[in-house]
Amino acid sequence: MQRLFPSRTAPVPSSHASEGAASAPEWSLEEIAAEYAYPPVGGGAEGAARWLRGNMVASLDGAIHHGGRSQPLSSPADMRIFGVLRALADVVVVGARTVRQEGYRPAKRRRAFADRRAAAGQPPAPVIAVVSAGLELDFSAPLFTEPAVPTLLITGGGAPPDRVERARQAGAEVVFAGEGGTADPARVPGLLADRGLRRQLTEGGPTLLGEFADAGVLDELCLSIAPRVVAGSAPRIMNGPVLPDPDAYALEGVLEEEGFLFTRYRRSRSVAE
Incomplete structure (x- = not known):
């Protein structure tokens, strides 16, 4: 893996200082963690109250699957x-449709990060x-029966009471984000x-990611661009209504390995601001 941006004049991981770009050594988990470290959160005047980061992958022609x-x-x-x-991350936020499509399982304990966490x-x-309106989920799945920490379900106050009760019986914690039928x-x-849970990561899907962008709460986007062409009718990384004004994001970093680009953008402002 090699860093394309910021340029090679910027500091690079110490173990790579004598390596040429052509050799592109594999980065350690610690070096990747340093590259993607969250900004300070909840730590006084200099820290953000929370930080919501999105992570998605897309093909060259924009398909997400x-x-x-x-x-x-x-x-x-x-x-x-x-x-x-x-x-x-403290928490991984994901939409119910993505949970069903991708067969989501609980996040793993990672020995390499145990001390850091x-x-x-x-x-x-x-x-x-999991953000879900109808809570139409398989509560016998490992996501609910085998988590290292209890799974959260985020929904609206108008969610079906029987499904709310079923979720609680399965060991999930239900959080109401608004009074309507869906989470705000x-x-x-x-x-x-x-x-x-201040260090937040969302893995979509595109509807949820679009809703976060529309609400102005998406702070950062990590987008992996695969050197693949899919065609077909697969959606973009965000679906939803057009934003009133385009949001501007500043490029923070680009890594590359075997033609895959790993980009990172930080939200700056609305173009109209």
Whole structure:
């Protein structure tokens, strides 16, 4: 893996200082973690109250899946970064449709990050928080029966009471984000932060990611671009209504391995501001 941006004049991981770009050595988990470290959160005037980061993968032609799964667009480097992003997060926020399509399981305890998480006061694995209106989920799945920490369900106050009760019986914690039939995306990050879950990662799907962008609460986007062409009718990384004004994002970094680009953008402002 090699860093393309910021340029090579910027500091690089110490173990790579004498390596040429052509050799592109594999980065360690610690080096990837340093590259993707969250900004300070909840730490006084200089720290953000919380930080919501999105992570998605897309093909060259903009598809987010092939045959309904994102795995065909992934790579070993993409999976290393995926795992590190989870290991850095307090909570992984995901939509119910993505849970069903991707067969979501609980986040793993990662031995390499055990000390780091303990020192930061984080649980042994990130919480999985599923955003769902109807709570039409399989509560016998490992996501609910085998989590290292209880799975959260985020919904609206108008969610079906029988499904709410079923979720609680399965061991999930139900969080109401608004009084309507669906969760209010603008309230989700704050409610999670109130529970001490300030380092937030969302893995979509595109509807949820679009809702976060529309609500103005998406702070950062990590987008892996796969050197693949899919065609077909797969959606973009975000679906939903057009934003009133385009949001501007500043490029923070680009890594490359075997033609895959791993980009990171930080939200700056609305173009109209």
